[in-house]
Amino acid sequence: MSKNPGAEVVDGRRLRSERSRLAIVEAALALQEEGVLVPTAQQISDRAGVGIRSFFRHFEDMETLFEAADDQIRGSYEALFLGGDREGTLAERIDHAVDRHADAYESVSNIVLGTHALLWRYEILRKNYARNQRGLRKDLDDWLPELKAAPREQREAIYAISSFEMWHRLRYHQGLSKKSSSSIVKNLLKSQIAGDPRMVPDASAE
Structure with missing residues (x-):
């Protein structure tokens, strides 16, 4: 008893x-x-x-629910962007980074879109979204340390090309396949970086 x-x-x-x-x-x-x-x-x-x-x-209220939901899944969605093969040439690392982000964006698409729909209303969602954007930038800088040599406007262009918003536009609004969308993002990033000699290794020095 x-x-x-x-x-x-x-x-x-x-x-x-x-x-x-x-x-x-x-x-x-x-x-x-x-x-x-x-x-x-x-x-x-x-x-x-x-x-x-x-x-x-x-x-x-709904805001406290969204905060609890983010607390529960934050580790899992952040893990989608981490890791991957970060070695190799600049072009290879761009390919690896885009492939990694593409898989992650496909996985969290509806969660992100739900967040977008309510950013105007809830402070906690704006705070979490801003934190995630900082994390994505930091992660891309880790994939591509060459970004440190780029002027601000060029870095911002590269962050925009790599964003979920760009990915969603290609996949949803323009109706492209995952493969085609990845190819477009990779080519845009490579063209942005190739245009700045400060970010491209000097082959003559090798």
Whole structure:
């Protein structure tokens, strides 16, 4: 017989509460991944199998839910951009970087689009989006340290070419395949960099 049945009741309630909270977060993410870019509290509650009142006991508003969702998946989506083969010539590293980013953008597309749709409304999304943009720039600088020699306008052009927004335009608005979109981004980056001798190794010095 338990020495403290009251504690077991409290622990049981806490576990149920934690499971409900997790179910709500996972439901919101699943809906976005399926194309419901801006799910409502009711849609999320229905998907999670909890009542709407339970939803608002866990999250006082949608912004706190989005913050919790980002906390849960941040490590997984950041990992999509990390790693990869970062050795080789400049052209090879451009190819590797674009391929890595293309796979990542395909994976997080609906989550990013849902964020875009609500940036005007929620400060936490603007904060998280700005943090992610800084991370993407830093990661591209790691792929291509030659960027340090480029003037600001050229670096900004390269960041824009490498962005999710560029990728989404090619894939969605222009209806291009993943392969064609990757080829366009690679060629644009190479043409930007090739035009600046400060970023291209001097073959005569080898």
